[in-house]
Amino acid sequence: MSCCLSLFAVWYEPTDIDKASKPWVGGRGHLLSFASPNLNELRSICTYLDLGKLMDSKALAAVSQNNSEEENNKTQQLLKTILTTAAPLLTSLDALMVTLGPLGFMILRQATSSTLDSPLLPLTHMGTQEETCKEECMCVGLYYPAPRSPNIVSVSGAGDCLAAGFITGMLAGRSVSECASGGESAAQLSLCASPAVPASLTPAVLPWHHPLPYTLIRKDT
Numbered sequence: 212m213s214c215c216l217s218l219f220a221v222w223y224e225p226t227d228i229d230k231a232s233k234p235w236v237g238g239r240g241h242l243l244s245f246a247s248p249n250l251n252e253l254r255s256i257c258t259y260l261d262l263g264k265l266m267d268s269k270a271l272a273a274v275s276q277n278n279s280e281e282e283n284n285k286t287q288q289l290l291k292t293i294l295t296t297a298a299p300l301l302t303s304l305d306a307l308m309v310t311l312g313p314l315g316f317m318i319l320r321q322a323t324s325s326t327l328d329s330p331l332l333p334l335t336h337m338g339t340q341e342e343t344c345k346e347e348c349m350c351v352g353l354y355y356p357a358p359r360s361p362n363i364v365s366v367s368g369a370g371d372c373l374a375a376g377f378i379t380g381m382l383a384g385r386s387v388s389e390c391a392s393g394g395e396s397a398a399q400l401s402l403c404a405s406p407a408v409p410a411s412l413t414p415a416v417l418p419w420h421h422p423l424p425y426t427l428i429r430k431d432t
Contacts, residue, residue, distance in 0.1 A: 220244035220305070220334055222378060224371075225252040232259035240303065244334060247308040247374050253297060263296040271312060286314060290354055290428045294319060298350040298430060306331050308377065310370055315357035316394075317428065318387055321348040327427065328353070328386045352428035355391045358399065368407025373398035379414050388422035395423055 223246040225231035231252035234240040236259065248256060254265040266289065274285045293309055297319055300307055307319040322329065376397030380390030396417045400409050 220332065222247070222374075224374060225249075225256075228252055228255050231255040235260060243303070244305050245308070245331070246300075246304060247310065247370075249310045249312070249370070250293075253293070253307075253309055256300070257296050260299070262299055265293060265296055268312065271314065274314070287428075289314075290317060290352055291431055293317065294350060294352040294428050295430045301350050305334055308374065310373065311357075313357055315355050316373065316391075317355070318353045318391070319350065320353070320387075321350055323348055327351060328388050328422075328425075330381070330384050330386055331390070332381045332384060350430060353387055353391070353425040354428050355395065355423050355425050358395070363402045365405055365407070366402060369398045369401045372401040372408060372412060376417055379417070380419065383419075385419060386422060388425060389419050391425070392421050392423040393417040393419055 221242060221244045223234060223243045225246070225248045228251050231248055232255055234243055235256065249268070250265065250271055251268050254267060257263055257265060271289070274282060274289060294317075297307060297309070301319060301321050305320065308316060309319065310316045320331070373394045375394075377390045377394035380393040385393075393414075397412055400412050400416075401407060403409075404411070
């Protein structure tokens, strides 16, 4: 509560399925600015809030087994389902990072056609970000597929490094795709090392000036 009163943005990392919906159970979900659940944690949140059902990580693994056209179509449908189901959360959250394991991650936000990739900070509802256009906002997903990682040493810490790299970019006022580039690179460094947070991981080694390409996901109408 004090963070919101002091105009600080709050990033919520669920860490566990059983704890994922805790802010909403306690009546404080509306005080969050950002959240970064994996698919199972998002499923738990959406189930608690009666927003609909999402597939679990076991079904996700089946989708990501190959790169055939059929599997790519399944991935697109999964992403649309996630966006449609979780969209009501964006009435209070400024953005949602949904991590999808071998499929990568997706950033859900409200934006106009001209602000899809605009920086997430400073927050518009805190009165510190100028309006860039007067178009009606829509709920969209910016999907960043995971790169191939043939030399994975350990998956421990990769999600935390992804979020840390992304947040570092946000605090510097970078675009979503620049933040995504930093986050993905941080996660890759973690995957290729035994320590959860490798010593080589510093803001200076992340490719901030190389925005990560994304696929725009829209809700079915």
